[in-house]
Amino acid sequence: MKVLSVVGARPQLVKLAPIAQAFSGTEHEHVIVHTGQHYDVNLSDVFFTGLGIPDPDAHLGVGSGSHGVQTGAVLSAMDPVLELERPDWVLVYGDTNSTLAGAVAAVKMHIPVAHLEAGLRSFNRRMPEEHNRVLTDHAADLLLAPTEEAVRHLTAEGLAGRTELVGDVMVDVCLRVRDDVLAGRHPAPALPEGIDPAEPYLVATLHRAENTDDPRRLAGFINAMAALPVPVALLAHPRLVARAEAQGLKLAQGAVHVAHPLPYASMVAAVLGSAGVVTDSGGLQKEAYLLGRPCTTLRGETEWVETLADGWNHLVPDPAELGDEWVKLATRPAPEAARGTPYGDGRAAHRVVEVLARHHAG
Ligand code: UD1
Numbered sequence: 266m267k268v269l270s271v272v273g274a275r276p277q278l279v280k281l282a283p284i285a286q287a288f289s290g291t292e293h294e295h296v297i298v299h300t301g302q303h304y305d306v307n308l309s310d311v312f313f314t315g316l317g318i319p320d321p322d323a324h325l326g327v328g329s330g331s332h333g334v335q336t337g338a339v340l341s342a343m344d345p346v347l348e349l350e351r352p353d354w355v356l357v358y359g360d361t362n363s364t365l366a367g368a369v370a371a372v373k374m375h376i377p378v379a380h381l382e383a384g385l386r387s388f389n390r391r392m393p394e395e396h397n398r399v400l401t402d403h404a405a406d407l408l409l410a411p412t413e414e415a416v417r418h419l420t421a422e423g424l425a426g427r428t429e430l431v432g433d434v435m436v437d438v439c440l441r442v443r444d445d446v447l448a449g450r451h452p453a454p455a456l457p458e459g460i461d462p463a464e465p466y467l468v469a470t471l472h473r474a475e476n477t478d479d480p481r482r483l484a485g486f487i488n489a490m491a492a493l494p495v496p497v498a499l500l501a502h503p504r505l506v507a508r509a510e511a512q513g514l515k516l517a518q519g520a521v522h523v524a525h526p527l528p529y530a531s532m533v534a535a536v537l538g539s540a541g542v543v544t545d546s547g548g549l550q551k552e553a554y555l556l557g558r559p560c561t562t563l564r565g566e567t568e569w570v571e572t573l574a575d576g577w578n579h580l581v582p583d584p585a586e587l588g589d590e591w592v593k594l595a596t597r598p599a600p601e602a603a604r605g606t607p608y609g610d611g612r613a614a615h616r617v618v619e620v621l622a623r624h625h626a627g
Contacts (some may be wrong), residue, residue: 266293266624269352272366273300273327273339276548277358278312279529280381283437283614284356285318291618296618298351300339300363301326305503309344311528316438318587319374322350332362332393339366347374353625356617359400364609370400370472379621383549383569384415384424385407391475411435413606414570431616432609434550437544439533439555440611454531454538457522460496464542467495467595468532469521471503474547476563480512482583486563489584490543491519497543498535501524550578554604561595574606575602 268288272281281297288295299321303309313320323346327338334589347355347370355371357364358381371378387395402408408424410416419428445451453462460466469490477483487509490497497520500523509516517523527535530604532549533556536542542553545567553560554572565582570621572578577600585589 266268266354266622267296267350267352268293268296268354268356268621269296269337269347269350270358271298271300271343271363272321272358273302273325273363274359274361275308275312275526276546277361278309278318279438279548280358280434282312282316282318282529283434283441284381284617287614287618293618293622296323297321297344297350298323298325298343298367300342300366301328302335302339302361302363304328307528308503312469315528315530315539319383322545329345336362336366339363340370343367343370343442344374346372347376352376354407354621356381356621358382358395360401360568361383362393362397365397365401368404370399372404377407377624378405379617379624380405380619381416382407382411384410384412384417384419384426386516387566387568388416391567393474395586407574407620409620412611414607417540421607423616427563429620431620432611432613433551434613434617435551436608437551437614438529442530442533443537443556446537449478451462451530451534452499454527454535455524456535457473457498457524459522460498462538466533467497467537467541468541469497469499469543470502470526470546471499471522471544471563472504472551473564474504477505477508477546483512485583485585486516487514487518487521489595493520493592493595495520495540495596497521500532500535500537502526502607515522541599551608552576555608557599557604559597559599571607573606574605576600576601577604 326344353379357367368378408428409431499521536556546561550560551569560578
């Protein structure tokens with residue numbers, strides 16, 4: 266069986282790592298296509314080297330652009346690659362423009378498509394990621410769901426017949442790297458200057474279009490973080506830096522200390538060393554949960570509803586609405602309640618390979 270993975274953005278590289286590892290040592294062939302949606306060293310290259318992912322077999326070099334331009338560029342660049350490789354499966358990941366374009370390109374050439382992390386829903390149609398999820402799920406032939414909740418969403422949309430519950434591959438990679446960090450196999454993370462790793466600090470990220478592209482919202486989030494009584498390590502995505510600059514907003518103010526995005530193992534180490542997380546990232550909410558740190562999510566909804574149990578994660582669409590409660594919430598200690606294992610046992614990637622092989626043979 267020949268499987269062609271299409272990736273392009275940072276969270277997809279994290280998910281690709283355990284999949285590539287699960288394929289190595291099998292008789293199956295695994296081809297990697299990088300769309301080039303993310304091209305910064307900090308968002309792309311360090312994930313290949315840091316997570317031991319083989320170099321991509323093809324690089325489409327699409328770069329940035331409006332949604333239509335970016336999605337269209339991947340779509341048209343995929344045709345010759347699929348023509349050349351003729352895989353048995355195209356495997357697409359998550360919810361980015363690269364995901365949707367990879368799926369549509371394969372469907373048009375009658376190549377079976379599997380969607381990893383299928384069935385997630387925010388029910389917020391303003392998010393580009395939500396369009397990408399819904400359209401990709403309905404185009405794909407095989408839906409690899411990470412959670413029971415995702416299976417319920419797919420069932421409600423009439424897609425149960427194409428769905429397989431495999432668990433979440435991010436557990437595979439997160440727990441493996443956590444063990445390496447705890448065993449001292451990774452250097453200490455480079456925290457922003459001014460943050461003492463021996464003292465309590467928070468890890469923060471902010472990059473979603475709905476939060477960065479509205480000047481009033483963005484200024485509100487930065488002011489709220491600046492007012493916290495503990496230092497905040499803001500690991501700034503290029504979108505955040507670009508939008509703040511365009512809006513004349515200074516990110517480093519008050520408690521906020523700014524640094525570049527971290528490689529994966531450093532991020533895991535930074536979260537393990539922290540008192541908690543403030544973010545609008547999907548992946549980081551779940552990593553905080555897996556690593557046992559309280560998370561405050563700067564959104565009105567989450568796809569990872571399991572993290573909300575017992576207050577491990579709290580949704581805050583607008584910190585200003587909370588008044589004094591904001592500081593208390595963002596700096597709350599970890600709940601005492603034990604966490605469940607809603608995301609699986611850390612063997613999801615092996616299950617993905619088995620399921621693809623079974624459906625290919627069948
Ligand atoms: C994308 C995904 C989002 C994912 C996120 C993770 C879509 C619609 N969004 O958002 O689901 O959570 O990646 O990081 O696919 N830029 C750079 N260098 C880069 C990449 C981006 O400077 O390497 C800047 C560019 O100014 C670009 C902007 O960031 O215009 C946005 O990049 P884009 O790939 O469109 O979306 P992300 O915000 O990264």
